[in-house]
Amino acid sequence: MKKIAGSVLLIMLVASTLPAQKPEITVPLRFDQYYTLDQVYEALRALNKAYPQLTTLETVGKSEEGRPVMALTVNNPKTGAAMDKPGIYVDGNMHGNEIQGGDISLYLLDYVLGGYGKNPEMTGLVDRACLYVVPVVNVDGRHHFLADANSPDSNRSLRIPVDDDKDGLFDEDNADDLDGDGNICEMRKKDPFGAFRTDPEDPRLMVPVKPGEKGEWARLGDEGLDNDGDGQVNEDGPGYVDANRTWGFDWAPPYVQSGSGEYPFSGVGVKGLAEWTMTKTNIAFVWSFHNNGGMILRGPSRKGLGEYPPQDVAVYDYLGKQGERIIPGYRYLISWKDLYTTYGDSGEWATQTLGAYFYCAEVFQGESEAFKGVSEKTEPRSPREEAVRDIFSQGVTDRERIKFSDNVVQGELYKPWKHFKHPEYGDIEIGGWVKLSSRLGAPFMIKDLVHRNAMAVLFTAKNVPEVSLDVIEVKALGGSLYRVRTRLSNPKAMPTMSYLAQKINLYPKDMLRAGGAGAKVVAGGLLVDPYRDQVVYKKYRPELQFLVVPGFGKVEHEFLVEGKGELTVRYESRHGGKLTKTVKLE
Ligand SMILES: [Ca+2]
Ligand SMILES: [Ca+2]
Ligand SMILES: [Ca+2]
Ligand SMILES: [Ca+2]
Ligand SMILES: [Zn+2]
Numbered sequence: 385m386k387k388i389a390g391s392v393l394l395i396m397l398v399a400s401t402l403p404a405q406k407p408e409i410t411v412p413l414r415f416d417q418y419y420t421l422d423q424v425y426e427a428l429r430a431l432n433k434a435y436p437q438l439t440t441l442e443t444v445g446k447s448e449e450g451r452p453v454m455a456l457t458v459n460n461p462k463t464g465a466a467m468d469k470p471g472i473y474v475d476g477n478m479h480g481n482e483i484q485g486g487d488i489s490l491y492l493l494d495y496v497l498g499g500y501g502k503n504p505e506m507t508g509l510v511d512r513a514c515l516y517v518v519p520v521v522n523v524d525g526r527h528h529f530l531a532d533a534n535s536p537d538s539n540r541s542l543r544i545p546v547d548d549d550k551d552g553l554f555d556e557d558n559a560d561d562l563d564g565d566g567n568i569c570e571m572r573k574k575d576p577f578g579a580f581r582t583d584p585e586d587p588r589l590m591v592p593v594k595p596g597e598k599g600e601w602a603r604l605g606d607e608g609l610d611n612d613g614d615g616q617v618n619e620d621g622p623g624y625v626d627a628n629r630t631w632g633f634d635w636a637p638p639y640v641q642s643g644s645g646e647y648p649f650s651g652v653g654v655k656g657l658a659e660w661t662m663t664k665t666n667i668a669f670v671w672s673f674h675n676n677g678g679m680i681l682r683g684p685s686r687k688g689l690g691e692y693p694p695q696d697v698a699v700y701d702y703l704g705k706q707g708e709r710i711i712p713g714y715r716y717l718i719s720w721k722d723l724y725t726t727y728g729d730s731g732e733w734a735t736q737t738l739g740a741y742f743y744c745a746e747v748f749q750g751e752s753e754a755f756k757g758v759s760e761k762t763e764p765r766s767p768r769e770e771a772v773r774d775i776f777s778q779g780v781t782d783r784e785r786i787k788f789s790d791n792v793v794q795g796e797l798y799k800p801w802k803h804f805k806h807p808e809y810g811d812i813e814i815g816g817w818v819k820l821s822s823r824l825g826a827p828f829m830i831k832d833l834v835h836r837n838a839m840a841v842l843f844t845a846k847n848v849p850e851v852s853l854d855v856i857e858v859k860a861l862g863g864s865l866y867r868v869r870t871r872l873s874n875p876k877a878m879p880t881m882s883y884l885a886q887k888i889n890l891y892p893k894d895m896l897r898a899g900g901a902g903a904k905v906v907a908g909g910l911l912v913d914p915y916r917d918q919v920v921y922k923k924y925r926p927e928l929q930f931l932v933v934p935g936f937g938k939v940e941h942e943f944l945v946e947g948k949g950e951l952t953v954r955y956e957s958r959h960g961g962k963l964t965k966t967v968k969l970e
Contacts, residue, residue: 413494445656448543451523458515466514470848471666475518476673478627479540480525485673489519491834502696535568536822541623548620558609558621566724571604578602635728657680668959670734676823678749681719693883707840739885750780755787778859797821847877853963875939880933880960893930894957903947911940
C-alpha cells in the first residue's frame with residue numbers, strides 16, 4: 385500500500401512540473417491539425433508579435449455572438465504606406481463548415497512573413513505590395529462547427545435566427561447528436577419496402593434498389609429528433625443567412641436567392657468587414673477560400689451581368705491557368721457557367737464596387753481520397769465532364785472513399801452503423817461519414833493543401849501592377865520650350881485599373897501631373913506613336929493626364945513645357961502606387 389501511494393505521489397509531482405495542457409501557439413505555425421477559432425486568434429496574435437514591424441492586427445467587425453472578425457495587414461512601412469501600394473486581400477471560412485480557408489490564410493501569412501529577409505521573392509513582395517488577410521469571416525460558424533456536433537455539411541450559416549419552415553418558431557429543430565459522439569451522422573431503419581439495400585461489396589454502404597428488387601433499408605436523414613413535435617425532423621436549424629449571399633451588389637431577397645437575409649449586409653460581422661474593406665481602395669486582387677471541388681472560380685456570378693471585358697478575361701485566364709498548374713487537379717472555371725448562379729456574393733461585390741480582380745477557390749477535391757492504383761485508373765473523360773463530375777466529390781465513389789478511410793486513416797472518416805433506440809422511429813441504426821470528412825481532408829493532407837493554395841495566391845500577388853516611371857526624353861526645342869516624354873511601364877499581368885472598372889467608370893483613372901516652380905505645361909497628351917511623333921493632345925489642363933498602365937505593357941506621354949529650372953512628374957494610382965520623378969529643363 386505504502387509503495388503504491390509513493391508512486392502516485394511521484395506521478396503527481398512530475399505532472400505538476402509538466403507544461404500546461406493547452407500548448408501555446410508559436411511561430412512558425414504548424415499545419416498538422418485544423419485550427420480551432422481560438423487557436424486562429426492565438427496564431428494571429430503570435431504572428432503579430434513575431435513580426436511587429438511588418439504587421440497590424442485589427443478587429444474589423446463583431447459577429448452576431450460578439451466574436452471579433454480579425455484582419456492581419458502585412459506592410460513594410462519603411463518602403464511606404466500600405467495605401468500607396470497595390471493590395472491583395474485574402475479571406476476564408478465565410479461558410480462555417482468550410483474551415484480550410486482559415487488555415488490557408490494562416491499558412492500564407494506564416495510563409496510570407498517567415499520568408500521576409502530570407503527569401504528574395506518574399507522580401508520583394510512585402511516591400512512593394514500590401515497583404516490584407518481575414519482568415520475567418522464567419523467566426524461564430526467556425527467556433528460552432530468545431531465545438532458542436534455537426535455533419536460535414538451543417539453549420540454554414542451566420543448566427544441570425546431564421547424561421548426556415550415559417551411556423552413562427554426560430555431555429556427550433558436542429559439535428560441532434562443522439563449517440564453523443566460529436567458527429568451528426570445518418571439514421572436508417574430496417575424496412576423491406578425501403579429504397580436501399582446493403583451494398584454487396586461493402587456491407588457498411590447502401591445501394592439503391594432496382595425495380596423489382598427487395599428493399600432492406602429506409603434512409604431517415606440526419607441524426608435527430610422532432611424537437612418541436614410538428615411531425616418533421618430537423619426542419620429548422622441555426623440560421624439560415626448565408627454570409628456569401630448577403631453582399632450589397634446584385635443582392636436578391638430570399639425568395640430569389642435563399643439565405644440572402646432580410647436585407648443586404650444583415651450580418652453584423654460581414655457588414656463590419658465590408659465597411660473596412662471599402663476603405664482599402666488599393667485592393668487589386670481578392671481571393672476568397674471555400675470548399676469544395678478543386679476549383680478556381682472567376683465571375684461573373686450571374687449570366688445576366690454579362691461577360692467581363694476581354695482584357696480582364698485575359699488577366700483571369702493567365703493567372704487561372706497558372707493556378708491549375710500550382711494546384712494539380714484544380715480547375716479554373718467561370719462561376720455562373722460551370723458551377724451555379726449566385727446573387728449577393730462577395731466576389732461580384734469586390735469586382736464591381738472595389739474594382740478588384742477576384743477568385744473564389746473551392747479547395748479540396750474528392751480525388752485526393754481516391755483508392756486506386758496506377759493500373760486501375762480509368763481513362764480521363766472530356767475536360768467538361770471531368771469538371772462537372774468532380775464538383776462535390778462525385779469523382780470518387782463511396783466504395784473508394786471508405787477504403788481510403790480504412791487503409792489510409794485507419795477508419796477515422798466513417799462510423800460503422802450501430803443500433804439506437806429512437807423515441808420516434810423505434811429501432812434504428814446510426815452511422816456514416818463523420819464531421820471531419822467528405823469536404824475536409826484528413827489532417828495529414830492539410831500541409832499540401834494550404835501550401836499549394838497559398839502559392840496560387842502568391843502568383844497573383846506577384847502579378848499586381850508594378851509601375852515604373854521614367855522620363856525618357858528632355859529635348860530643348862529652342863527659346864524656353866522643352867519637349868518632355870515620360871513612360872509608365874508595368875511588367876506584371878494586372879493593369880493599374882481593371883477594364884471593368886474603366887468600362888463602368890467606377891473611379892478616376894490614374895493621374896500623371898507635370899509641373900515646376902518656373903515651368904508651365906503648355907501642351908500634353910498621350911504619345912501614341914513615338915516613331916512618328918504622333919501625340920493625342922488633351923484640350924484642357926494638359927498638365928494633368930488620365931491614364932491606365934496596361935498589364936505587360938507601357939504608356940507614354942509627351943509634355944511641351946515652357947520655362948526653366950526643374951520639372952516634376954508625379955504619378956498616382958489606386959492600384960499602381962505613387963511615383964515621382966524630377967528632371968532639369970536643359
Ligand atoms: Ca421554424
Ligand atoms: Ca433556422
Ligand atoms: Ca420538427
Ligand atoms: Ca432535431
Ligand atoms: Zn462556401
